[in-house]
Amino acid sequence: MISNKPVAKNQEVWLRARPQGTVTPELFELRDAARPEPGPGELLIRIIYLSLDPAMRGWISDAPNYREPVPLDSVMIGFTLGEVAQSRHPDYAMGDIVYGRQGWRAWALSDGSDIDRKVEPLQGPISAAMHVLGLTGLTAYLGLTRVGQPKAGETVLVSTAAGAVGSMVGQIAKIQGCRTVGLTGSDDKVVACVEDFGYDAAINYKTAGDLEAALSEACPDGIDVYFDNVGGEISDAALDLINHRARIVVCGTMGIPAGPNPRGPRVSRQLLVKRARMEGFLVLDHLHRLDEVVAILAPWMAEGRLRFREDIVEGLAAAPAALQQLLAGNNRGKMMVRVGPDPTA
Amino acid sequence: MISNKPVAKNQEVWLRARPQGTVTPELFELRDAARPEPGPGELLIRIIYLSLDPAMRGWISDAPNYREPVPLDSVMIGFTLGEVAQSRHPDYAMGDIVYGRQGWRAWALSDGSDIDRKVEPLQGPISAAMHVLGLTGLTAYLGLTRVGQPKAGETVLVSTAAGAVGSMVGQIAKIQGCRTVGLTGSDDKVVACVEDFGYDAAINYKTAGDLEAALSEACPDGIDVYFDNVGGEISDAALDLINHRARIVVCGTMGIPAGPNPRGPRVSRQLLVKRARMEGFLVLDHLHRLDEVVAILAPWMAEGRLRFREDIVEGLAAAPAALQQLLAGNNRGKMMVRVGPDPTA
Structure with a gap:
């Protein structure tokens, strides 16, 4: 034919x-x-x-x-x-x-x-299916709730706080009644964190000087959950401020130099003294939960509580x-x- | 009077x-x-x-x-x-x-x-109330089951494998159907691991030479649970062999030099790629569970399955x-x- x-x-x-x-x-x-x-x-x-x-x-x-x-x-x-x-x-x-x-x-x-x-x-x-109601939202929601397990009143620190995932994490943690603190890399993004994404405090790590002192001031009750999108030196200061039973969500490591064996502070003693947990989270393991999570996030988005x-x-x-x-x-x-x-x- | x-x-x-x-x-x-x-x-x-x-x-x-x-x-x-x-x-x-x-x-x-x-x-x-049916047993049992969560058929690696806690961890993991591998510091203790405490394999880390190669041979299916009583360089080789969703129980850090800021390989990328967890465990948080755990361990001891x-x-x-x-x-x-x-x- x-x-x-x-x-x-x-x-x-x-x-x-x-x-x-x-x-x-x-x-x-x-x-x-x-x-x-x-x-x-x-x-x-x-x-x-x-x-x-x-x-x-x-x-x-x-x-x-x-x-x-x-x-x-x-x-x-x-x-x-x-x-x-x-x-x-x-x-x-x-x-x-x-x-x-x-x-x-x-x-x-x-x-x-x-x-x-x-x-x-x-x-x-x-x-929105590309971000808030897609893998970005799935990463933020499950990484935060499954690994981070925040409770109302706790302090949640987020790195790349104004980014696609970070800004969702901050807003979801806020909805869950937490104090939210953002780490980001420019003054513009500090403003976006506080004004657009509702963080209680935000820090420009590039200009903060003594980052641990700045974190300490922004987190007067210590850090209960650290949602870490970067790793490396930015995150080292955060580890010194974790509380007992803190949860560190390892969601990204772009702050760690490439190469076979990047070195930094050993974390074992800090994890032991604080009985804290550090755990990797990769969204690709959880694609089957997208519908369930979208059903949670869509109403929040419709109510204007998840800005993007x-x-x-x-x-x-x-x-x-x-x-x-x-x-x-x-x-x-x-x-x-x-x-x-x-x-x- | x-x-x-x-x-x-x-x-x-x-x-x-x-x-x-x-x-x-x-x-x-x-x-x-x-x-x-x-x-x-x-x-x-x-x-x-x-x-x-x-x-x-x-x-x-x-x-x-x-x-x-x-x-x-x-x-x-x-x-x-x-x-x-x-x-x-x-x-x-x-x-x-x-x-x-x-x-x-x-x-x-x-x-x-x-x-x-x-x-x-x-x-x-x-x-026995001083060890198997005391804090040693409580540490081994809860650290292994609560944080390590071993499943039958998985490989459990233990450091200070012939020590008070380590030897209990190895035997409890064996009872739970795991392959058990011990890291220890003398040939005598290697013999004790295998003959007294039932490890499937044991390694003298002081004489092993290429520790990662020795571990790789002893753990052909990788490491699912690492019960770490030491930290430091002995443990660095283990981290390279962890499986997806591996659990690292941080129970002791005497292998890490004292001092304010000991450094070593960064673990974040490894934890992320493997979606693995590293968590501190301190028995003093769990003293209220001693009776419950003794009730589990005492029959095993009576049956000769927990040697000490x-x-x-x-x-x-x-x-x-x-x-x-x-x-x-x-x-x-x-x-x-x-x-x-x-x-x-």
């Missing part, structure tokens, strides 16, 4: 090389492709947003990590939000908004296995340069790429 | 000076005293055994610690096992065996507040020198002082 339909267009971004140091746009290539046609049991998704995430640096490197690296000469992977354009799959209908792992492309064929959930537009703007910032760039072609900006810390909120029109915006 | 009874004798050991480095017998003085007479609500205890414990170095130092130091020119504190000689207290009768904190003396007056429990001689030799060694010196006067030997690592089992005859031996 010969089809007379013209071949519909698609675009994809491929990974072409691994980073030597900095991630640059030259590692990627924008390519034209044919738009796929769904067969039985398949659906076609029109991508609306790509999520850009700091972890992508690890995904494209071949250094040891918690997953295999993205293969060279294939489409870059990433979390996406899209609209079902055609469906021959019993679980999905045209117009459904789906959140999944469709990667850096304009149109994606799926058999459903790379879709994580349907997004309910009534819960708010669908872009988005930093959206336009067009698939802009994704590689936007990733470079994100990794340089130049974003001003959750970084996303708008690949196509948002029907709910 | 004038009493015609001759004054009965007592002996006490007083702390006279704080250690400058090594603990020596000269820090203590044996003194004669009058044997007290119990008033209403009081009882007189004849001390049978004193427990000597590594933590005593901390108790007599004025370095920061988890408790106030023993005051100078007062009786040395310590855990004791004694027989009630006279009682005007409703809860205790003559002949009761009591475990408590009567300190380094031959006879002790008590109002009951410094008694932790009555010891049931049917549970085995009463000296005792190292008993004779006479209150020998306590200071015995403490020095203990702190030098020259003991050959749980170190105790026999102050008076054991009616159950």
Whole structure:
């Protein structure tokens, strides 16, 4: 059988090389492709947003990590939000908004296995599925509640306090009745912490001078939970102020220099004297709890108790340069790429 | 009223000076005293055994610690096992065996507040209340089960594996169906680990050469629980072999040099990549659970599944020198002082 339909267009971004140091746009290539046609049991998704995430640096490197690296000469992977354009799959209908792992492309064929959930537009703007009602919220909520276990009246310290995860942690801890203190790296972000995200205090660690003294003043009752997105020297001062039975959530370590054997203060004696706990948390272990956590966070967002910032760039072609900006810390909120029109915006 | 009874004798050991480095017998003085007479609500205890414990170095130092130091020119504190000689207290009768904190003396007056429990001689030799059925067993059992949470089939690594706590941890983990591996500091102790305490493998860390390679061979499936009584360099090699969701019980840190800021490998990235936990455990937080734990351990001891060694010196006067030997690592089992005859031996 010969089809007379013209071949519909698609675009994809491929990974072409691994980073030597900095991630640059030259590692990627924008390519034209044919738009796929769904067969039985398949659906076609029109991508609306790509999520850009700091972890992508690890995904494209071949250094040891918690997953295999993205293969060279294939489409870059990433979390996406899209609209079902055609469906021959019993679980999905045209117009459904789906959140999944469709990667850096304009149109994606799926058999459903790379879709994580349907997004309910009534819960708010669908872009929130990329952050507050997505992995950012899941990381913040479960990392804080499962490992940090804050109780009302306790003091919760957060590093990268104005960042996507950090700002959610601070707000969720505040909702749970805690005193919240943020560590961040600029005076602008100190203002954002206090004015936008409701922290009781915030510290610019780059200009604080004696960081332990500044922390001590901001945490007069000590630190019960430290939600640590950085590790390294910024966090060393915090460890000296932990209370009995403190919980340290190790959620990120970008403050620790790369290399085989970074050294710093030994923590065992401090953990023993304080009967404290330090535990790693990785959201990928908990994806199956997303619906449950979204059901908790969505009402808080609707009530205006979870504020957030988005930093959206336009067009698939802009994704590689936007990733470079994100990794340089130049974003001003959750970084996303708008690949196509948002029907709910 | 004038009493015609001759004054009965007592002996006490007083702390006279704080250690400058090594603990020596000269820090203590044996003194004669009058044997007290119990008033209403009081009882007189004849001390049978004193427990000597590594933590005593901390108790007599004025370095920061988890408790106030023993005051100078007062009786040395310590855990004791004694027989009630006279009682005007409703809860205790003559002949009761009591475990408590009567300190380094031959006879002790008590109002009951410094008694932790009555010891049931049917549970085995009463000296076991000093170790397997006392704080040693409580430390091993709760540290392992509460923080370590071993599951059958997992690998449990133990440092100071032939020591009082370590040997109990290894045997309890074995009873729970784990593979047990011991780290210890002499070939004699390696033999004791395997032959007396049932470890599947044991390593002399002083002669192992490449400790990580030796550990890797002894733990072919990695390490799920590390019960760490030492910290420091011995433990650094273990951290490189932990499995996903590994639990590290920080129970002692004598392998970390004293001083304000000991340094070593940073652990955050390892904890994050492995979603592992490191937590301090101090038995003093859990004294109220002693009866419950003794009820679990006593049958195992009666069945010969919890083997132990005792190292008993004779006479209150020998306590200071015995403490020095203990702190030098020259003991050959749980170190105790026999102050008076054991009616159950």
